Amino acid sequence: MTALLPRRGLAQILALIVILAVDRVVSPQFFDLRLQDGRLFGSLIDVLNRGTPVALLSLGMVLVIATRGIDLSVGAVMAICGAIAASLADSHGLPVVLAAALGAGLICGLWNGFLVAVLGMQPIVATLILMVAGRGIAQLITEGRIVTFSSPDLVWLGNGSVLGLPVPVAIALGMLILTGAVVRGSALGLLIEATGGNARASELAGVGTRAMILSVYVWCGVCAALAGVIAAADIMGADANNAGLWLELDAILAVVIGGTSLFGGRFSLVLAVLGALIIQTMNTGILLSGYPPEFNLLVKAAVVLAVLLLQSPKLSGFAGIMARLRGTKP
Amino acid sequence: MENGLDPAPPLLEVRGISKSFGAVRALQEVDFTLRAGEIHALLGENGAGKSTLIKVVTGVFPRDAGIVRLGGEEVAPRSAKAALQVGIATVYQEVNLLPNLSVAQNLFLDRQPMRFGIVREGEMRRRAKTLLADFGLDIDVAAALGNYSVAIQHVTAIARAVDLSARVLILDEPTASLDRHEVEILFGIMRQLAKRGIGIVFVSHFLDQVYEISDRITVLRNGRLVGERETASLPRLDLIRMMLGRELAETTSVRASEGEHGAREVCASFENYGKAGYVAPFNLELRRGEVVGLAGLLGSGRTETARLVFGAERADGGQARVEGAPVRLQSPRDGVRHGFGYCPEERKTDGIVAELSVRENIVLALQAKRGLHRPLSRREQDEIAKRYVKMLDIRPPDPERPVGLLSGGNQQKVLLARWLATSPRLLVLDEPTRGIDVGAHAEIIRLIRELCDDGLALLVISSELDEIVTYSDRVVVLRDRAHVEELAGEAVDVGNILAAIAADSVTVALEAHT
């Protein structure tokens, strides 16, 4: 029993199950799945598909937060990279498009990392700069219009399917595995956790903390770029005004729901992605429920608070339940 | 101090206190008595229950059983604040004041002199000035506390507690980060306070200091009371036996026979090495199988020397050599690459990563040295962790326990393990025994010797001269951020070191304060 359950994450899994159950109540066909044009079709797939951008953002964000940072610019970076991808899509091949977009994300990440790791700015302020300017840069690229494209390659990235799964979902899954492999397969994970846990001590132990901090912002930029490309591919156009708008908050929320502390240290990629899914399950449920949209934010606020309270160390009652499930004493 | 025959009830009387955390019984039926005007040492190894007792008495932890009487009246404070209100104040080792506030605000936080709801800043500063003058401090009280030395911060904390009309003052490891001179000042203040009738509980690992200042001693072991004795009638060995529950030589002197070191191979050398405004240029040779001690007052440039040697600070002149070859030490990474290791003085802020496990803390430096792309597999990590947990007797022997939950001594061992795992040629230890209980203390000294015998070069900083003399082959004495003398062989003894430290200024200061 103990071995089967994850060390952490029970609160998140429970929350997801409860929200799924609520979704089932408001929308009886929630769990229906069928094959449509070689691709799975149903609300569950929508949850995965729509959750992809935030899931990708949270993959980068969780590493940044693990180093005690925060990246407010990811929404703007999404817009920039989506705009680049859309502008190039009809004149260049997919590899060039992807390279340009991801390269731009990498540069954005380098800029943030430079401000935080080298100039020593506080992460919120440092990334606020790109958050403000970045959307402007994206609009500069698109000149304020929605740049549409018809390149089948890029469209496939948004709407195609792999083994019945939508491509974005497959990409997110791939990125999760890749990030996991890079972070846990190399020493990066340990060194990031050490940097976030105690930067001074890690520096004295010979860890290149600046390089760690720089690299997580770069990775965060790349993840945001990929999310931006997918968002653009999804609607076959780059909407610089709205792409990724306020998604930084959702990504931070996903990471925190995933149990990673905003004060850095221990992190979990899988749980961060699970956090993103929790948010999207809730959003999809709201859309399916048919309630007037005026209620959307209230429901969101209530769910966020409930999930956070579930995790709170101070709620000993729940901790007791968790402990009993794990078969240990509180 | 008054004589021991007191007709009145004792100032603080603790009877039958018990406290359990889950299945762990931290305190069992502990009694403790403190008289007015006495300095009472509370001793015991880490984990003996000293901190728990203090926290139960001051209401930080609720107690399971027992009573606390203050001046004959039963008290049951629910929080540190409530304890303060009834007159029990605690000053911890890590000064619990706010470095970002002014000294005056720190002294009067939450009780500033007010008029019409507004803090009377001038009045507050005047009072702060007067208050600190009683303790022999004349400083700018409007400046932020963080600008001052740890000693001044400590005195400020004590001044605050006393001014809060504390009748019982609990000092938890107050001397741990003070140099000798500062300890003298603190002891002067303690004696003065005792004369005023305040009862002082003194927790310390420095037995010399305990004998110097305390009137009586209470010893705890494994959550139980071992006994209470008059200090004057308790031989040192008996005390140690009470604390450890076993026989142990107080210190083990195993200094290598001199004459040999001249022949030893030089593993790192520093010529004219220094940094303006930090440490004056110095020459230093570190040889295999040799311990070099750095002695001097706090702020004399010991830690600064260590940081330069390791590469944590960049030198602005001079040449460092490793095995004869010139090297540049620009960052800790350079130091690590050349096979250096550094256990800093501030374990909590500069040493451990509290949240991470013992295993992860141990492999951290080795992993950093190997680089990202050559990760240690989980199996290798487990093996390394297991090996060092066993070798250094880290307790509890659970490599997956977050290191922040370990005692100070065990954290120190984890840090040692971290560097040993990198197979270093030179290890720099800054106050390796500070804040560590007697048992672990002796163990760490033994370890230092063993490492040295294994061919490691060691540079050790310590404020405890007895200790430094015990293990050092050579001792470099620092004063005013400069290396002033190097003692070797027969010359290494406390008297010579003191003489070198004292030179002129300090003896004058010491006289002025005693």
Next chain:
Amino acid sequence: MKGLPPVVITAFVLVAGFALCAVQFPNIASTRVVGNLLTDNAFLGIVATGMTFVIISGGIDLSVGSVIGFTTVFVALAIERWGVPPLVAFVAILVLSAGFGAAMGAIIHVFDLPPFIVTLAGMFLARGASFLLSTESVPITAPVYSTVSDFALRMPGGGRLTAVAIIMIVIVIGGALLLHLTRFGANVYALGGSRTTASLMGVAVGKMTVKIYMLSSLLAGIAGIVFSFYTSAGYSLSAVGVELDTIAAVVIGGTLLTGGQGSVIGTFLGVLIQGMIQTYINFDGTLSSWWTKIATGVLLFAFIALQQGLVALARRPVAKRAGAAS
């Protein structure tokens, strides 16, 4: 006084920036523009004053923009639809917003949750609640509104010192006095230094946390009322994103986001710097939407970098205090 050097630097940046703007657009150097600067940023100045307390105490409050939005809607509906006298409506909303802040503070303290997330939920909640009240903008026609919004002290040169500007200045001064001269203010700094230590030193950390967020929400409520004076209307989408402007103003004003240091006056100057950037962009009038954003970002960077550079420069010559005992 605490945090003086950053304040001086921010003040210098403001004056230098203003001079440069005035060189290019002489019209800027008029009392009219200065009056506009104060009037247009009145609500921001008020809410930033509250945010300064929160940030110095080591927290953050993302809900303020939504609280402003909710306040305007509530006030408008109360006065226009429910027939409540304006003063009563003001008192009601201030009680309500203070209670809202207190609840967030209590959750942060009791459940030991990060303020960023709790106030983010608060932001959703307040905005959602204002949608529930009304999604339409509601004009306020009560006579007190035209009286207040038409009131202005004439400055020489045609400038107007409006009622809302006066309210803001009073609150900024009040906030500065509260922060620097009272026990509450000292406790705010104490919390920012270290919550645990502050608690051990006798500061009632829980109560302080509740009070600080209460103050922030209360000031957001006042800012909401000022906003409703400013626009004579209540609108559920008003003041979206103001929390970020506010945080930027506080930071430009020299307050550390890590807590423990900062000042209300610095924040006030930060608000004016932001207002000046916008005034400049408006005067220029050739910047398209995207250049406006980019220019704002570049200027934000320039100000922060300049300030950091100057602070570093100012600190360098100061040798570390020896601090030896007598």
Next chain:
Amino acid sequence: MTPKALFAASATVALLFALPANAAELTIGFSQIGSESGWRAAETSVSKQEAAKRKVNLKIADAQQKQENQIKAIRSFIAQNVDAIFLAPVVSTGWDSVLKEAKEAKIPVVLLDRDIDPSGKELYLTAVTSDSVHEGAVAGDWLAKTVGDKACNVVELQGTVGASVAANRKKGFDTAVAKHPNLKVVRSQTGDFTRAKGKEVMESFIKAEGGGKNICAVYAHNDDMMVGAIQAMKEAGLKPGKDILTVSIDAVPDIFKAMVAGEANATVELTPNMAGPAFDVVAAFKEKGTVPPKWIQTESRLLTAADNPQKEYDSKKGLGY
């Protein structure tokens, strides 16, 4: 800090500010809402074109969708003593006091695209706007006419919650549809005026309404959301324009592209040229003192697949949508 460093720093800032100002006969300040949609961007670029035609020096202040920024912009236009102020109000209320200031400064104000609350009638010269309630009604009438007597379940993609245009377009549509009991709005959610949200919301509508079989028509408050919804329908294996009727508002180029492909049925045009008539009005007012009517209503043309969508697309695609 040294004076030298300060000087260097100031010089850097000075560079940022050193952008040239140009002179022209008539200077007009335009407080634009922002660039939240393609239509808005087109309005801005058409305004610039029209200004260039008439040699008007147009100062555009972008408010980033914030009323407070618009008020600031108007105040700085007044401070600059411009000849006239154009205002595209983000919200209908809250302009009284700043417009009073403009009136005191004798600067005429022309509203573009959107009207303000009636209480402010005497504060502006004229309003060049469409009637967004009417737009909704045109869409509703078209749907009623097209469907005839058949029962028809309509799903609605609303604009941003709280936006007055969204409320008006909903109101106009609801009124028109209410006259036909066979038309029923079964689901209504906000798509925030964006393609991405429009697509996401449509996806969930399709799931909730039996895979789209129960939906007979979609009404979107703007074309961008409809473009997203069309994609959602196609991905669900439905044929937009045939299985499900579409009607939306704005007439952006991409909706004509969809019409050409037979995937969209109708749109209601909102012309981006609001500034043109406004310039003429201001010029006449300045030169001859001609007082224009209080409301210059632009036409809300209904455009369907029958109206040569390819031509419409070609004429609009260069306008900066």
